[in-house]
């Protein structure tokens with residue numbers, strides 16, 4: 528798979544403060560690539576450099592081989608950017624917005640089927656300011672797709688939406704990818720990143736803390752699996768601490784909580800069976816991307832401070 532976006536050692540500072548500090552990643556054609564990070568991590572600055580809206584201080588960006596600043600028009604044809612709320616006049620109707628933005632592109636998609644696909648046909652006469660949050664986001668997706676881009680950049684698309692509208696938007700993002708468009712998705716919702724993204728770059732303090740698949744990120748998290756139980760008889764501590772791939776042991780009120788991997792879980796079950804001890808209220812839970820994110824960004828902070 529060729530990379531459609533290549534970012535190498537990107538740097539950007541504001542007032543002498545580095546907000547993007549050596550970021551590198553490549554987005555493959557056809558994937559949903561997530562940029563995940565806490566507030567102020569440098570996510571928006573990074574994607575605005577990719578879009579050519581900001582000039583980098585250092586590093587190299589290529590969008591299908593083009594430099595977003597030097598070849599701005601070419602990149603604008605390849606890359607569909609999502610507008611910010613403030614960029615669309617509240618009085619424009621949905622139809623006017625679609626017609627207006629179609630006119631900005633040399634070979635626009637027919638906006639009627641696009642509006643149909645995004646469930647906007649019944650709202651064509653409605654002013655932007657009167658749409659619900661979910662409908663506004665659907666219009667933003669339509670406007671980002673109207674130029675027939677190869678890549679679409681969606682930044683915090685589901686912020687402020689209720690859970691139902693958020694899930695409906697996720698489905699639309701999956702549909703966009705299924706239609707062959709590569710998606711660069713900026714988010715700080717773990718569940719969204721876990722559900723949608725093929726790969727995720729975790730950005731913290733202007734640097735990439737990790738870049739992997741959601742499952743790969745979770746596996747890196749210390750204590751990827753947690754098993755807890757109340758044994759029917761006391762267990763020998765030495766045997767507990769000798770379990771394979773063990774990350775931590777906690778014993779409280781007769782209940783034992785172990786973190787480790789699947790290997791740890793299997794070994795503790797064998798251990799209990801060997802001693803004819805039963806495990807009451809046995810619970811096994813996998814770590815989530817939330818856990819991985821906290822571990823990764825915390826680890827990065829320690830590294831940066833060292």
Ligand SMILES: Nc1ncnc2c1ncn2[C@@H]1O[C@H](COP(=O)(O)OP(=O)(O)OP(=O)(O)O)[C@@H](O)[C@H]1O
Pocket residue numbers: 541542546564565566567568569570571572573715
């Ligand atoms: N034009 C600007 N001038 C000065 N500082 C800026 C400018 N734009 C962004 N910043 C600062 O750069 C840092 C990174 O901002 P950026 O918007 O890229 O982060 P982000 O990861 O997208 O955050 P959020 O999730 O809050 O949107 C922040 O501290 C922000 O205040």
